[in-house]
Amino acid sequence: MRDAQGWNLKFKRPLNDWEVNRMVEFLNILERYKEPSNREDKLLWAPDTQGRFSVGTAYRNSQRTHTQSSYWPWKMIWKVKVPFKVACFTWLLAKQVVLTQDNRMKKGLDLCSRCFFCECETETINHLFLHCKETVKLWQIFINKRGISWSMPGNIKEALACWNRDGNQSGHRERWKIVPACIWWTIWLERNQRCFENKSCSMEKMKLKCLALFYFWCKHEYPHEDEDITSMLESLRSS
Numbered sequence: 001m002r003d004a005q006g007w008n009l010k011f012k013r014p015l016n017d018w019e020v021n022r023m024v025e026f027l028n029i030l031e032r033y034k035e036p037s038n039r040e041d042k043l044l045w046a047p048d049t050q051g052r053f054s055v056g057t058a059y060r061n062s063q064r065t066h067t068q069s070s071y072w073p074w075k076m077i078w079k080v081k082v083p084f085k086v087a088c089f090t091w092l093l094a095k096q097v098v099l100t101q102d103n104r105m106k107k108g109l110d111l112c113s114r115c116f117f118c119e120c121e122t123e124t125i126n127h128l129f130l131h132c133k134e135t136v137k138l139w140q141i142f143i144n145k146r147g148i149s150w151s152m153p154g155n156i157k158e159a160l161a162c163w164n165r166d167g168n169q170s171g172h173r174e175r176w177k178i179v180p181a182c183i184w185w186t187i188w189l190e191r192n193q194r195c196f197e198n199k200s201c202s203m204e205k206m207k208l209k210c211l212a213l214f215y216f217w218c219k220h221e222y223p224h225e226d227e228d229i230t231s232m233l234e235s236l237r238s239s
């Protein structure tokens, strides 16, 4: 509501430190609307100058949005030979909507967010799955095997795009593309065990679980080839 002093906003919970700047931006936007019209509210379709919805304006708007947004790594999500539920999980990660603690806080839950692995950083998707000093050890198994230098990108979408690009030189491109899903699924299962069952595995055991996933998903792709995990990892090396 707006009164003589300005906009009077009420929130369900106090703001967190990192939300203050966004709130200032929001108030600046609201300040542009000092004199609300007395006319009755109605829905307007923003992409159309008359405010009327049509399939044509919706299509043109979606095309414009599509070209403005950067590359969406759909092949690294849906064309990778992993179980469907794991592909869905990768998709949720790329959309940044998996229920890590920071995302749960955005939904109004009052939590003390802390990474279950390093126990010092806030648990966000990008931290937990890409940058945590503990979970990054799973990435190192495969990166060291390939013998490439790898600088971790800022978010899941970029990580998938870079991993896909690096796979061009891999001896076995299809197997290389399975790796992010193996790592992320291993991290998520372990994270949930620590969060909900108060149980934890050592990093060495997590590495073994991750390699086991890699082995079984590769095996599922080529069931008749008699190959052990060592030669599967060797096949990732640059050709």
Ligand SMILES: [Zn+2]
Residues within 6 Å of the ligand: 115, 116, 117, 118, 119, 120, 121, 127, 128, 132, 133, 134
């Ligand atoms: Zn961490």
